[in-house]
Amino acid sequence: MEDRSFQEADYRYGFGGHEKDDEIKGNGKHYDFGGYGYDPILGRRWNVDPEFKQIAGLSPYSYSLKNPIVYKDPDGKLPILPLLLKAGANGATDMLTQAAIAYFFDPNVETINQAFEVVNWWQVSRSAAEGAMPWKVPGGKFGKAAATASGDVLVNALSAGSNYSKEQALQDFATGFVSNLAGDALGELISKYGSGIVAKGLSKMGFDDKAIEKYITGAGTTWKGRADYSDLDLNDKKAHIRGIGKKFTEDQKNKVKAVNKKHNNGYLRDDETGDFLVPGVRGGKDPFQAEVDHIVPKRGNPQGTNHFSNAQGIGKKRNGEYINKQKK
Known part of the structure; x- marks a missing residue:
């Protein structure tokens, strides 16, 4: 603007306290905003705004959403x-x-x-x-x-x-x-x-x-309690080979987890504590990784079976503590 003191060439600061770069377009017509240049006459940047993806519908050269009086953007980071x-x-x-x-x-x-x-x-x-x-x-x-x-x-x-x-x-x-x-x-x-x-x-x-x-x-959330897996025994085509001291097969574990999720509205939860569990992966270390193990231990006294009615969903950490307790 004419007749303003800051137009003097020896005063190098203008809008927003940024330095004027008079060598580019003349006195007071270009400001150095650090990472980019700003034209106060056009009210636009000289380069593409790196944040332009966040302002769909506006020019990537616009500054402060085309309203620098209302929206101040001193560091180039869109408010x-x-x-x-x-x-x-x-x-x-x-x-x-x-x-x-x-x-x-x-x-x-x-x-x-x-x-x-x-x-x-x-x-x-x-x-x-x-x-x-x-x-x-x-x-x-x-x-x-x-x-x-x-x-x-x-x-x-x-x-x-x-x-x-x-x-x-x-x-x-x-x-x-x-x-x-x-x-x-x-x-x-x-x-x-x-x-x-x-x-x-x-x-x-x-x-x-x-x-x-x-x-x-999951403390304080609605939990229905332990899931019942005994119905899986009714249609178990391999029931004749299930027995005392045997492990659960991967197929059995998958079926138990499926029933557990259905029982808990799409989530895996510990049958004893109600803790939320995450899907298990081989070698996984998450303490809340979902595992399937025996309610009555297969090496206990008496020994438990690998029938579905003896299955429980349990977190990895708690299962490790449970197993160690049985060994003592």
Whole structure:
């Protein structure tokens, strides 16, 4: 602007406190924003915004969502509020759910920016347009908790404005999301990522050890108790070869796990404690890995059989303790 003191060539700072680079386009017509240049006449960047994937529908050369008076972006990292407002209620909830789950539970995602990079923006756009929340990440059981948490984030964002960062938004969303999860919904995350990773994620959110143990073990959730596997004996074509002191075969274990999941609404749970279990893999070390073993030990006194009625779903750690106890 003419007749302003900061137009003087010896004063090198202008909009946002950034240095003017008069050598490029003339006095006061180009600012050095560190990682990129900014043209105050056009109100545009000189290079493509590295965050452009997060602002679908806008030019990759735009700055502060084309409104630098309302939205301040001093470090080039897009503030969360415009994203929330642009996505709408359902789109914002979908976006925050995906980003938070990725950041806190996906071991391949280490930073906030990476969390937003792996968001399926097509899905977010669809949620915003259709007024629906498909919840494909990682399942379909988080709707109410996610909607409540995203509402809290929007209130915080509107209150704090441009000072409300994406980091704080994900932190607030995640803690509210987990706190509002109903029943055994957290079991889906445990089944997908394993109890160890979920526990680390909860710790990252700020939950203490007591709260983490409660979430991981499913304390306070609806549990139907021990599953009954005796019906499997009725149709067991190999019943004649089952007997005292014999191990359960892999086929038997798979059938027991299938009944366990059906009994527990799609989740594997310890038949004694109700702890959520994760699918077993050979050589796996997760303490909550699902295993199948005898209720009455095959080497006990009396010895147990490998009939289905003597089977139980049990976590790896607890099973190891159970076996060691029988050896004493």
